[in-house]
Amino acid sequence: MKFSSLYYHNLTSYKRRGISPHFLDWENQPRIFKRYDGVDTIDLPRKVAVGDLTLFQILKERPGDLSNTQQTLDILSSILLLTCTITAQAMHSGTPFYFRNVASAGALYPFELYLLAEGVHGLASGLYHYAIDGPALHPLRQGISVSQTHSLNFFLSTIFFRSSWKYRDRAYRYCLLDTGHLLENLVLSLRGHGFSPQVTYDFDDSLINSFLGFDPDREVCLSVCCTDNKPDLCPALPSQEKWGTLPQRAMEASVVSVREVKYDAIATMHEASSVLKPGPYQGIKMDELLGVSEESLVEIPQVPAWPDELPYPQVVFSRRSRRNFVPRTMSQHHFDSILDGLCSDSLLTGYPWLTSIGLLVTNTEGYGSGFYLLDRRSRKLALVKEGNFQGEMARICLDQAWLANAALHVLFISNLKVLDEVMGPRGYRHTMLEAGRAGQLLYLTATSLGLGCCGIGAFYDQEAAHLLGLNDNSKLLYLVALGPVKSVKGH
Numbered sequence: 001m002k003f004s005s006l007y008y009h010n011l012t013s014y015k016r017r018g019i020s021p022h023f024l025d026w027e028n029q030p031r032i033f034k035r036y037d038g039v040d041t042i043d044l045p046r047k048v049a050v051g052d053l054t055l056f057q058i059l060k061e062r063p064g065d066l067s068n069t070q071q072t073l074d075i076l077s078s079i080l081l082l083t084c085t086i087t088a089q090a091m092h093s094g095t096p097f098y099f100r101n102v103a104s105a106g107a108l109y110p111f112e113l114y115l116l117a118e119g120v121h122g123l124a125s126g127l128y129h130y131a132i133d134g135p136a137l138h139p140l141r142q143g144i145s146v147s148q149t150h151s152l153n154f155f156l157s158t159i160f161f162r163s164s165w166k167y168r169d170r171a172y173r174y175c176l177l178d179t180g181h182l183l184e185n186l187v188l189s190l191r192g193h194g195f196s197p198q199v200t201y202d203f204d205d206s207l208i209n210s211f212l213g214f215d216p217d218r219e220v221c222l223s224v225c226c227t228d229n230k231p232d233l234c235p236a237l238p239s240q241e242k243w244g245t246l247p248q249r250a251m252e253a254s255v256v257s258v259r260e261v262k263y264d265a266i267a268t269m270h271e272a273s274s275v276l277k278p279g280p281y282q283g284i285k286m287d288e289l290l291g292v293s294e295e296s297l298v299e300i301p302q303v304p305a306w307p308d309e310l311p312y313p314q315v316v317f318s319r320r321s322r323r324n325f326v327p328r329t330m331s332q333h334h335f336d337s338i339l340d341g342l343c344s345d346s347l348l349t350g351y352p353w354l355t356s357i358g359l360l361v362t363n364t365e366g367y368g369s370g371f372y373l374l375d376r377r378s379r380k381l382a383l384v385k386e387g388n389f390q391g392e393m394a395r396i397c398l399d400q401a402w403l404a405n406a407a408l409h410v411l412f413i414s415n416l417k418v419l420d421e422v423m424g425p426r427g428y429r430h431t432m433l434e435a436g437r438a439g440q441l442l443y444l445t446a447t448s449l450g451l452g453c454c455g456i457g458a459f460y461d462q463e464a465a466h467l468l469g470l471n472d473n474s475k476l477l478y479l480v481a482l483g484p485v486k487s488v489k490g491h
């Protein structure tokens with residue numbers, strides 16, 4: 001069978017009473033921090049340099065253009081800390097376990113971050129791995145130059161086995177969603193530091209993977225994010241002889257446990273999606289391709305400010321998944337602020353036309369309970385059907401009953417057949433990474449507003465599509481629940 005987005009998604013669907021038993025091999029648990037044996041570490045200062053900026057300001061105010069300004073190690077460190085850092089610790093069977101400011105399915109953290117830096121004061125130009133547990137940098141290639149001036153190019157990768165250890169063939173979904181979460185933190189952090197980041201998911205896989213020194217059966221690049229304001233979003237790498245040498249055994253750093261299992265569906269899907277089939281896809285109206293009909297449009301108001309906002313660094317560092325939703329009414333101001341965030345430029349500069357956003361609303365001031373579609377480009381909300389679907393969706397989400405109390409379920413939906421036709425299997429990366437990005441923004445928005453939030457990747461796929469009334473080719477990709485919770489620190 002030829003792998004496509006639709007085929008992979010169907011193949012990895014959960015069916016009630018159809019999930020085969022799987023036991024976690026704790027002896028073989030993947031390492032979640034990448035190790036480069038024998039490689040130096042450059043410790044980074046733990047200072048954040050964005051003052052009391054709010055998330056609202058980052059989303060709403062035009063970011064600057066610092067692409068040609070020399071940066072310092074302090075600024076770089078601040079960018080990285082706000083992107084990904086350890087923010088909580090728990091003890092698991094006597095061993096410390098570290099949580100991060102980025103949400104991740106099962107807290108498995110399959111992603112890694114690399115940086116090609118040029119013109120940073122105090123840092124030799126070159127390729128670095130960001131060691132989250134430092135925070136520190138591992139120098140990988142030195143003296144390499146792409147722009148001859150100042151530039152920061154970030155590469156976001158995933159290590160399949162970290163997630164497939166638990167989720168098996170379905171893990172490719174989580175690798176993409178989780179990396180999207182990391183990417184949104186990076187984009188917001190760069191905007192907060194005055195940059196206009198550009199994101200791409202389209203590049204030559206084998207070139208970039210070998211530049212980054214990966215074992216591509218284990219670790220692959222999924223996204224590139226640049227601060228350069230140039231039409232070609234991916235840095236033009238110099239010819240291979242100018243790459244400088246990698247540390248010896250760099251490829252072995254992609255190994256995360258002694259006995260790794262290769263999941264064929266993941267390998268085959270990723271391979272199928274290595275082909276680039278560029279657009280034109282800007283004209284796609286995904287909402288019209290899901291098989292549902294919309295009525296009664298409501299305009300989403302521009303929100304002049306979000307209520308009781310915490311400063312952005314506090315928001316990023318205190319973000320957590322909260323499941324203690326209470327059936328209290330969500331204010332209209334909160335609801336409008338959430339929608340306003342989803343419609344912000346920061347996300348719309350990506351590939352918003354590939355993924356529809358649905359909303360299951362209940363217990364929300366000013367809006368009747370129902371299933372709605374959000375058209376981000378025209379800032380309109382369309383009612384698809386009335387009713388309170390939270391309880392039924394909670395059952396569909398593997399009986400996670402607490403979801404029934406969440407005032408809002410944000411749904412990411414795509415017609416995967418159309419996606420396959422337009423973009424080939426590569427489109428799956430686009431739509432899932434974009435859903436992950438929006439998911440992270442929702443977490444941060446909720447934290448800002450004193451609401452709870454939790455991403456949900458586990459659901460009976462066919463039942464979800466049936467509840468929503470989607471056609472055969474349209475699928476729920478990801479769900480993020482938000483709403484009033486028992487209590488949130490700081491509010």
Ligand SMILES: Cc1cc2nc3c(=O)[nH]c(=O)nc-3n(C[C@H](O)[C@H](O)[C@H](O)COP(=O)(O)O)c2cc1C
Nearest residue numbers: 099100103104105106107177320321455456457458
């Ligand atoms: C893609 C994705 C899927 C998730 N799915 C679920 C889920 O089905 N149920 C759940 O309770 N939490 C889910 N979570 C939340 C994670 O369990 C949580 O992010 C992780 O345990 C780390 O905790 P933290 O978010 O509090 O830092 C998901 C998170 C992500 C990013």
